[in-house]
Amino acid sequence: MNAPVASRRSSVGMVDGEFLLTTADFNTIAKMLHAETGITLHEGKATLMYSRLGKRLRALGMTDFRSYCELLENPEENEERGSMIRALTTNVTRFYREPHHFDHLRDVVLPPLLRAAERGGRVRIWSAACSSGQEPYSLGLTVLRLLPNAASLDVRILATDIDTTVLEQARAGRYSTEALSAVPGDLRNRHFEKSQGEWEAGDALRRMITFRPLNLIGAWPMRGTFDVIMCRNVVIYFAEDTQVEIWNRFAPLLSPGGYLYIGHSERVAGPAMKVFTNAGITTYQKRPSA
Ligand SMILES: C[S@@+](CC[C@H](N)C(=O)[O-])C[C@H]1O[C@@H](n2cnc3c(N)ncnc32)[C@H](O)[C@@H]1O
Incomplete structure (x- = not known):
């Protein structure tokens, strides 16, 4: 249940650290995203979740996804849930597409x-x-x-x-x-x-x-x-x-x-x-x- 589904060394700006994204963390975030938006993320999207939310972890000064999940699970943290949704939605579009x-x-x-x-x-x-x-x-x-x-x-x-x-x-x-x-x-x-x-x-x-x-x-x-x-x-x-x-x-x-x-x-x-x-x-x- 707690097996890592994605982790890597990161080096962005002044920060240098490693985030651990376990299956349990992945499922917590995927379930919340699904409940709020209808978007379904299967485990194959763990790397996408890692890279898009890694930016949020860095911004919040967190070192692991467990802490981020705890923040998201706090009913008073609507704003961060919004940021999580914005980070995980795909907004690609263009004029006269199709x-x-x-x-x-x-x-x-x-x-x-x-x-x-x-x-x-x-x-x-x-x-x-x-x-x-x-x-x-x-x-x-x-x-x-x-x-x-x-x-x-x-x-x-x-x-x-x-x-x-x-x-x-x-x-x-x-x-x-x-x-x-x-x-x-x-x-x-x-x-x-x-x-x-x-x-x-x-x-x-x-x-x-x-x-x-x-x-x-x-x-x-x-x-x-x-x-x-x-x-x-x-x-x-x-x-x-x-x-x-x-x-x-x-x-x-x-x-x-x-x-x-x-x-x-x-x-x-x-x-x-x-x-x-x-x-x-x-x-x-x-x-x-x-
Ligand atoms: C890939 S873009 C598509 C934009 C445009 N329709 C096009 O085809 O170029 C997908 C958009 O769907 C939005 N989206 C995702 N889940 C949504 C939901 N539950 N309700 C409304 N919009 C949603 C995202 O925020 C994103 O802007």
Whole structure:
């Protein structure tokens, strides 16, 4: 039970020490992470846990994971549990990631929705697990390319994530030229402003997109349905039953005929498939009659 699953010499800055991560410590942290986020870490991820949380141990001046577990287990240590979650979540993202989804939106999904918006209709898009914002800004740019005045109509994008640090970056909307390299230059120049060597999201994007913290395995406070839900590259970290639960919760939140986009290595499964049809690569449409 107390066998070491990972340990190594570390030498960072002024600190030089060795942390012992036992199976029991690994299980304590993995169980807590799972309870709070739905993320499942199997023992093969011990090295990942070691390297990501080793930084926390150093910052806290701790020499072993046992002490870190005791800190996490203290009910008054919400803040450190937050830091543990932030350290163990993967936030990799980029503009127009999995571009076929944005092509599908541009060519199939958005044209009728935006025509309806021009007649006073309501359009709602949800980027669930938006990380540092590249996904919702890509959605916003896809909308604005088709309808430049969309921000002054009832077209809104909700962008949520469990990690408040990446959410702050998303809200700041500041990206390097390199990060924006997938965005066509004319669109970037129109909807981002150059400031201190970076690009900052402009007014139209900011008016359209709202950022909020939301845990996908917790309560969802939204009322009203969405025309599009994009939930990509997050449920891959969840156990299968949690994934099935998430698909089941998305189904009633989508308008009839609405679309769900998921990550390249994810698949919708379970009872939700009664209401969805395959509509392309990792793209699902809710049956108009459902
Ligand atoms: C790999 S990123 C994906 C970002 C974007 N959707 C994409 O595909 O590029 C995964 C994101 O899921 C978030 N996440 C992990 N567990 C979550 C949960 N239970 N609820 C909401 N977001 C979660 C992480 O904080 C992280 O920002």
